Amino acid sequence: MSWEHRPYAFEDEPQHGGGLRSWFGGLPSPGKAVKWIALVNIGMFVLCLATGGENSAIFRWLEMRTDLVLKGQIWRLFTFTYLHSQHDVLHILFNMIGLYFLGMHLERYLGTRSFFIFYTVAGFVAVAMYFLLTSLGWLSSGAALVGASGGVLGILGACAVLFPAMRIILIFFPVPIRTAALLFAVLYLFNLGTRGSNAGGDACHLAGLAFGVAYGYRGQRWTGAWSRWRANAQQRSLDARRREIYELQMDVDRILDKVHREGIQSLTRREKRILEAAREKQTRH
Numbered sequence: 001m002s003w004e005h006r007p008y009a010f011e012d013e014p015q016h017g018g019g020l021r022s023w024f025g026g027l028p029s030p031g032k033a034v035k036w037i038a039l040v041n042i043g044m045f046v047l048c049l050a051t052g053g054e055n056s057a058i059f060r061w062l063e064m065r066t067d068l069v070l071k072g073q074i075w076r077l078f079t080f081t082y083l084h085s086q087h088d089v090l091h092i093l094f095n096m097i098g099l100y101f102l103g104m105h106l107e108r109y110l111g112t113r114s115f116f117i118f119y120t121v122a123g124f125v126a127v128a129m130y131f132l133l134t135s136l137g138w139l140s141s142g143a144a145l146v147g148a149s150g151g152v153l154g155i156l157g158a159c160a161v162l163f164p165a166m167r168i169i170l171i172f173f174p175v176p177i178r179t180a181a182l183l184f185a186v187l188y189l190f191n192l193g194t195r196g197s198n199a200g201g202d203a204c205h206l207a208g209l210a211f212g213v214a215y216g217y218r219g220q221r222w223t224g225a226w227s228r229w230r231a232n233a234q235q236r237s238l239d240a241r242r243r244e245i246y247e248l249q250m251d252v253d254r255i256l257d258k259v260h261r262e263g264i265q266s267l268t269r270r271e272k273r274i275l276e277a278a279r280e281k282q283t284r285h
Contacts, residue, residue: 152208
């Protein structure tokens, strides 16, 4: 996303949660997730810059390239989002500003853990769109992709749904956040359809934005469904362990009854193994 199209400041704060602590220069303090995501991005930018820029081995090892992912380098689907262009400081600057001003409100709303999961999934959904288009030949599979824009646009989409009264400064003018999100979507669709100079990046932007909007509308249902699935899975695991213990106890009772009737020399190898397994379980617990 070019710098003039990035959301980077707000007029009105959403009224969710408690107040924010004062931070550097009197700015609101970000949550832990926003702070650490920003620090890792800035740290990786400086580290790559100090070790060769885009020719750095670190940069080359972590950037997103579809051709290399297809060769098994799966980590690139997640690590690319913590890298930024080494030739344009505005790339990381406006991503981090967007992360800060948008992310601190969404993190307050979701909580630190849920926000980090959301951000990570948004970035993955964004790169999945890029991966699909490059795999189909719509875009070059050898082109590198870096940047946190997919996750940041995901945050923008979620905020547009959850905090509709929020206004952001777009270029020099305050704009309702939903209007800004719509303008971005139109811009990305046009550039993607015409295969403009940043079509690959805009594919990520559009996918991240769409995921954020979908999460804003359906996130609570998704979270509830996931929680129910986990609870059911844990209950099924507990029931299976109980059945296993019950069946083992039945076998042990049967074997001990046999020993009482016929003596220990009458046991088969399988029955001895069952007794040994029961003894080991009793020792562990």
